[in-house]
Amino acid sequence: MKKFLKKNKLYILLVLLILFIVNMVFIFMYLNKGEKYLKNTYINGIDCSGLTVSQAKEKIVKDWNKKEFIINEGNGKTETISLSNVTYNIDEQLNDIVNPGYFSYVMHKTHLKDNKYTISMTIKETSDEFNESLKKLSVLEDGEDTTKTKNAYINLNSEEYEIIKEVYGTNIDSYLLKKDILKFVAKGEFTLSYNEKNYYDKPEIISTSTILKQEQEYLKNLDLPSITYKMANKDVKIEQEQVLKLYGITNKTIETKMKENKLRVDKSAVKSFVNDLAAKYNTSGRMREFKSTLSGTISITGGDYGYVINKDKEITKLTSELNKKKNINRKPCYSQIPYDTSDEVGDSYVEIDLTNQKLWVYKDGKKIVTSDIVTGDEAGGYSTPAGIYYLKYKQRDTTLSGSNADGSTYNSPVSYWMPFNGGIGMHDATWRSKFGGTIYKNNGSHGCINMPKKNAKKTYETIQANYPIVVHY
Numbered sequence: 241m242k243k244f245l246k247k248n249k250l251y252i253l254l255v256l257l258i259l260f261i262v263n264m265v266f267i268f269m270y271l272n273k274g275e276k277y278l279k280n281t282y283i284n285g286i287d288c289s290g291l292t293v294s295q296a297k298e299k300i301v302k303d304w305n306k307k308e309f310i311i312n313e314g315n316g317k318t319e320t321i322s323l324s325n326v327t328y329n330i331d332e333q334l335n336d337i338v339n340p341g342y343f344s345y346v347m348h349k350t351h352l353k354d355n356k357y358t359i360s361m362t363i364k365e366t367s368d369e370f371n372e373s374l375k376k377l378s379v380l381e382d383g384e385d386t387t388k389t390k391n392a393y394i395n396l397n398s399e400e401y402e403i404i405k406e407v408y409g410t411n412i413d414s415y416l417l418k419k420d421i422l423k424f425v426a427k428g429e430f431t432l433s434y435n436e437k438n439y440y441d442k443p444e445i446i447s448t449s450t451i452l453k454q455e456q457e458y459l460k461n462l463d464l465p466s467i468t469y470k471m472a473n474k475d476v477k478i479e480q481e482q483v484l485k486l487y488g489i490t491n492k493t494i495e496t497k498m499k500e501n502k503l504r505v506d507k508s509a510v511k512s513f514v515n516d517l518a519a520k521y522n523t524s525g526r527m528r529e530f531k532s533t534l535s536g537t538i539s540i541t542g543g544d545y546g547y548v549i550n551k552d553k554e555i556t557k558l559t560s561e562l563n564k565k566k567n568i569n570r571k572p573c574y575s576q577i578p579y580d581t582s583d584e585v586g587d588s589y590v591e592i593d594l595t596n597q598k599l600w601v602y603k604d605g606k607k608i609v610t611s612d613i614v615t616g617d618e619a620g621g622y623s624t625p626a627g628i629y630y631l632k633y634k635q636r637d638t639t640l641s642g643s644n645a646d647g648s649t650y651n652s653p654v655s656y657w658m659p660f661n662g663g664i665g666m667h668d669a670t671w672r673s674k675f676g677g678t679i680y681k682n683n684g685s686h687g688c689i690n691m692p693k694k695n696a697k698k699t700y701e702t703i704q705a706n707y708p709i710v711v712h713y
Contacts, residue, residue: 311432
């Protein structure tokens, strides 16, 4: 019996010794295995045996980038998205495989563990090819029957700041579709059975929103001034939404303003508003219908006649009134107003017919002066520009100076000077013995309206600064 026990102990010691030696061999192999994948290592079905992490990543990504993602829309219709040049965030997973724990290593070496791995192909960044493919999908195109999704919002022009309900539309949210595509690719699935209802765009703000109701209440409690501008032919009441904007309040900023709890004038909004006001209601140079003496009703554009808002003065005045929350019911600050405040030429004006070389002066509808004239020299490039202007001022006994086409200068004394367009004006021209006809074509003025002295005198005595001067062909 003692012999048997002694013999078994020897066997056990021998087995333990062998196991120890084998274990030491595996430990030695494990510690010296290097940074390459073990033999027969497959990742997502791709043989990575003996490769480094970077080599394996390059091989896997290259294979993945050859694939196409298919969107199955039903009825046999499919669309594809290119995965070319897409980048993936897989480094950490690859590192975990190349550096297994000791027991995993032993099981791998002894074939007790499957050496096939599946990793998630999480997309780090889509490529231009992917984005272009996605953008061109017909499922993202709105059709004639598509209803656009809309957020609930406050109607800033309604008296009680009515909340307009959200709209659940049938337009597709490309972000949701892209998110699903990326999720499928990460799992190694490359076909999506498309159901448009799963991707309808949803409103972010709904009418039952607590913050929307708080904003509504805040607006109701504001003490806003009203603004009405007295324009030429009508009163223009500025809408409530625009008044709110002058205080920096829009649907996007209500929450912030509500937290501030103080109504402040937004200077940039005031400037923008006045610029828009001037662009819309300035009438200087706009097209006007005019009943000419010889040619009937004609259309004339150009010149500087009409209303011009003084933007700097209006900004300053409006800002002051808004700060005081003062109701506004007035004319804008003008830098120029027409002779006839209805903003038409009216029945008092000077008409200069460039084609017929004629001038007429009308006062309260009566023809006071009729005169032949000579206008700007056509051949010399001094043609008188058409348009409707206003008389800037008038002056007796002055000398007009300037340069001729050949570079020489001229000094012409005149008795009656009536400028209306920079250096262009009406005046007597005693150096001429004839007026009218075709003189202007080759022997005209430097742009001025030359007249016989007696007609210039009568014109001078009839008109005054701001008088409309209508110049036409």
